[in-house]
Amino acid sequence: MTQLNGFSIIKMVHQPQNISLKKVLVAELKFGFLLLICICSGQSTETTRTQLVTAMVGDDVVLPCHLEVPLKADELEVEWGRLDLNPRFVHQWFEGSENNDDQNIVYKGRTSLFTDRLKDGDASLRLKGVKHSDNGRFRCYDAKKIDIYFVDLLVGSISLPGIGLAALDESKNGVKLDCSSAGWYPEPEIFWLDGEGNIMSAGPTENLKGPDGLYSISSRVTVEKRHNNNITCRVQQKDINQTREKHIYIQDGLFVPPSNCSVSVSFSVIFGLILLFGVAAFIWKWRLTKKSMKELKDEMKEEKHQLLKEEKDLVAMKKSDLEKDLKKRNQDVRSIAEHIEVLMKMSKEQKEQKEQLTAQRLETEEIIKKNENTLNAVYSDIENHRESRMDKRAQGFLKLREIITESNEILTKHVEFTPEKLIEGKTQEVKKLKERKQEIENHVVEIEKELKEMEEKISQLRQKPAKFSTPR
Structure with missing residues (x-):
C-alpha cells in the first residue's frame, strides 16, 4: 500500500497463476496511469459514505457496497477488508473469480459475494454467524476506479433482566427492589416504570464491563404503596434497537404499616414477656435435661x-x-x-x-x-x-x-x-x-x-x- 496525498492506493500484487505476462503488464500500465492522474489532480478518491449495519450474535448479515459504474464480473477487482486486522483481507474478487489466499483466518468459510449481482455493480458482502469480534469498520475497495466505501458493523447481545425483593424500607413504608441483567453489548440503560408507565426515581445505576467485553447492569428502587403495585424493570440499547422488560406485582402485605407509639410499646412489652418466658422455659428444660442425663449416666454405669x-x-x-x-x-x-x-x-x-x-x-x-x-x-x-x-x-x-x-x-x-x-x-x-x-x-x-x-x-x-x- 502506497501513501499519497492523504489517501491510500492499493496495488493488487497477488496474481492468479493462469494470468499471462501480457495481462500483468497491461494491469501495471493501467495502475501507473491511474496513479499519475491522481497525483496530477491532487484529489482523493476515498468516499466519505459510511453505512451502519446492526445485527445480533449468530446472525447472518449483508454489508452493502454498490459501485457507481457497473462492470463485467471478469473485469471487477474488489477487495473487502479491515484495516485493524493483519492480514487485512476479508474477501477478494479478481477478474472473474474469488482470490482468498491471503484471507484472514477468522473469516475463512464465512464470506461470499452475490456473483449474479456483480454485473449490476452490487459487490455486497455476505457474512455468516457474526460475533462480537466482528465489530468494526469494513472497507469495500474498487481497484478499477480506486473508490473506497465504508460499512460499520455493530454486533450486539442481550439477556432478560431479573427482579428480586432486596429489603423493607420502614422509613418510607415501602419495599426495595433489585433489577439486574448481564451479557449486554453495547452498554445498555436501565429504567424503572410504575403501573402507568411513568419512569420512577431510582438509585444510582451500576454498569460493569466484564473481561469478555460484555456489560452487566443493575439498579435498585424503593417502591411505596400505591393503588397500582405493578412495577416494570426495563433494560434497553438504542444503538441495536433492543429492549427487554421484567414485571413484578407487589402484594399489599409486603408494605410495612405506619409506626405508632402505643403499638410499639405494646409490641415491646409482649416481646419482652415472650422473651422472658422463653428464657425461663429454656432454663427449666436445661435443668430437666441435665438431671435426666445424670440419671441416665448412673444407670449406664450400673449396667x-x-x-x-x-x-x-x-x-x-x-x-x-x-x-x-x-x-x-x-x-x-x-x-x-x-x-x-x-x-x-x-x-x-x-x-x-x-x-x-x-x-x-x-x-x-x-x-x-x-x-x-x-x-x-x-x-x-x-x-x-x-x-x-x-x-x-x-x-x-x-x-x-x-x-x-x-x-x-x-x-x-x-x-x-x-x-x-x-x-x-x-x-x-x-x-x-x-x-x-x-x-x-x-x-x-x-x-x-x-x-x-x-x-x-x-x-x-x-x-x-x-x-x-x-x-x-
Whole structure:
C-alpha cells in the first residue's frame, strides 16, 4: 500500500497463476496511469459514505457496497477488508473469480459475494454467524476506479433482566427492589416504570464491563404503596434497537404499616414477656435435661458394672471347666503312660522268653536228630542179622523206636509253641495306646492355650477403666 496525498492506493500484487505476462503488464500500465492522474489532480478518491449495519450474535448479515459504474464480473477487482486486522483481507474478487489466499483466518468459510449481482455493480458482502469480534469498520475497495466505501458493523447481545425483593424500607413504608441483567453489548440503560408507565426515581445505576467485553447492569428502587403495585424493570440499547422488560406485582402485605407509639410499646412489652418466658422455659428444660442425663449416666454405669461382672463370672466358670478338663486329661496321660510302661516291660520279658524257647527248640532238634540216627542204625542192624536169635532184640528196638518217635512228637509240639502272636498283639495294643496318648497331649496343649487366653481376658477386664460417655 502506497501513501499519497492523504489517501491510500492499493496495488493488487497477488496474481492468479493462469494470468499471462501480457495481462500483468497491461494491469501495471493501467495502475501507473491511474496513479499519475491522481497525483496530477491532487484529489482523493476515498468516499466519505459510511453505512451502519446492526445485527445480533449468530446472525447472518449483508454489508452493502454498490459501485457507481457497473462492470463485467471478469473485469471487477474488489477487495473487502479491515484495516485493524493483519492480514487485512476479508474477501477478494479478481477478474472473474474469488482470490482468498491471503484471507484472514477468522473469516475463512464465512464470506461470499452475490456473483449474479456483480454485473449490476452490487459487490455486497455476505457474512455468516457474526460475533462480537466482528465489530468494526469494513472497507469495500474498487481497484478499477480506486473508490473506497465504508460499512460499520455493530454486533450486539442481550439477556432478560431479573427482579428480586432486596429489603423493607420502614422509613418510607415501602419495599426495595433489585433489577439486574448481564451479557449486554453495547452498554445498555436501565429504567424503572410504575403501573402507568411513568419512569420512577431510582438509585444510582451500576454498569460493569466484564473481561469478555460484555456489560452487566443493575439498579435498585424503593417502591411505596400505591393503588397500582405493578412495577416494570426495563433494560434497553438504542444503538441495536433492543429492549427487554421484567414485571413484578407487589402484594399489599409486603408494605410495612405506619409506626405508632402505643403499638410499639405494646409490641415491646409482649416481646419482652415472650422473651422472658422463653428464657425461663429454656432454663427449666436445661435443668430437666441435665438431671435426666445424670440419671441416665448412673444407670449406664450400673449396667456396665453388671455386664462386666457377668462377663468375669462367665470367663471364670469357663476357666474352671477347662482346668478340670486339663486335670482329667493329664491323669489320662499318666495312666496311659503307666500302662504303656507295663506293656513294654511285658513285651521285653516275652522277647526274652522267645529267645529261651528258640534255644530250647534248637537243642530239641539236635536230640531228635540223634534219635533218628540211632533208629536208622537199629534198622540197618536188623536188616543185616535175620537169625532167630535176633528176633527178641529186634522187637526191643521196635519198642525203642516207638518211644523215641513219641518223644520226638512231644518235643516238636513243645518247640512249635511260641509267644509270637502274643507279642504281636501286645505291640499293636502299645501302638494304639501311644496314638491315644498323642491325641490327649494335643488336646492338653489346646486347653492350655485357651486357659492362657482366658487369663489374658480376665486381666484386661480387671484393668479396664470404667469410662462412660455423657449422652447428648
